[in-house]
Amino acid sequence: MLNQFIWWGGIVLEVLLLIRGIRGKLAFQYPVFYAYISFVLLQSLLRLATYHWNSPAYSYVYWVTEFLGVAIGCAVVFEIYRVGLSAYPGTARVARNLLFFVFVMAIAKTFVDVSNDPRWRPAATTMDLERILRIEQAFAIVALIALFLVYSIPFGRNLRGILLGYGMFIAMSVIWLTFGASSGDTFRHYWSYVQPPSYFMTLGVWVAHLWSYRASPEPKTTVLLEQQYQRVAAATTRRLQDARGYLGRAVRP
């Protein structure tokens, strides 16, 4: 009964999110994210319909939609990067290289694993593949958040909501995909109580943060936009060297 309530509640929240997104023009600011939400909504309805009217095809529909969801999820990560760092070209460059590195590593790792495993069968490794992709998304989000925090990049309320909700969803997915396949029924039993409320919570975070459009805070500084990086780096290096000398002078034998 509770699960039914959470499931239908989730559908209602997704619809609400879409309505608010269109009315508040947020869907134009974050088109990929809203495409993702639309996809999740349609996916839930499609799965339900398949389950009721064509249950033999359910497994096929499930995995196809699951992988489409993962692919659009990767695009959501890139949208967070694009919107969050639009005013910071230098940091965006670092993030771009970092994300590129993470995704290349993911593809290389998958390729190596598949070519090294003689027992490789698509059906048996579908969950593993999704797990690897979700873990790589987790790496990408961790790298992005670390960059945001290190460079003190301010988030707007909307972007923070997307990041929080999607990050939470990815963390839960990684845990489920890691233990779901290898652990016994006990884990699955307990997880069936944890997973629906956690997704409900994710949707709650999105609805709360994306209720209306809030512009991302503009950086307070504008003067240094044209400042050459080499000059900044050289000045910082010199200041750090001075600090080292200053520290050393105090206790030098």
Place this chain on the structure above:
Amino acid sequence: MIGIYAALMISFLLVVLLLCVWRGKAQAAQQLPPKSELTPREEGGEPEACPPEIVSRIFSGDDWHFVEGVRSSLVKKLFCRERKAVALIWVQETSAGIRRVMREHLESARRSHDLEIASEAKIFLQYAQLQFACGVLFACIELVGPQRLRGFAIYTDALARRIADAQLTLRAVSVHHEIHGADSP
């Protein structure tokens, strides 16, 4: 395949970072001082909270020798406590100064078009080394006190030299053995 521990670790890290975001750490971090205060100063020595001669005095043993001459345990105790507090504050202020330099750098660098990852990594490494040095200095002051720190540094320096000498000797001996070993049938 990516191991269970690696997967758990990345999930845990992600949750911790999300908590940081949720608590508004990033929002707080954006409250940086106005631009005029952030322009990197061309003249060095910015983290110097007090003149070097005073700093040198804090760590020198001269005052301690004077206090020892007074032959009062109360004065000695008071001096040690006060001097240690001053030295610790100095280390903290220096560390804060270094943090400020780094923060100002990040503030400037994040908007630069031609930001270089290698230079950023080098600067970050330098920063980490300095913060580590401050941490070691802090711990040493806590352990041996500022007056004995210079003596401790002299001792460490001598010890390092002795180890280096011993290594050289050992290497020379092993080279000698290798040459003679190669000669023997």
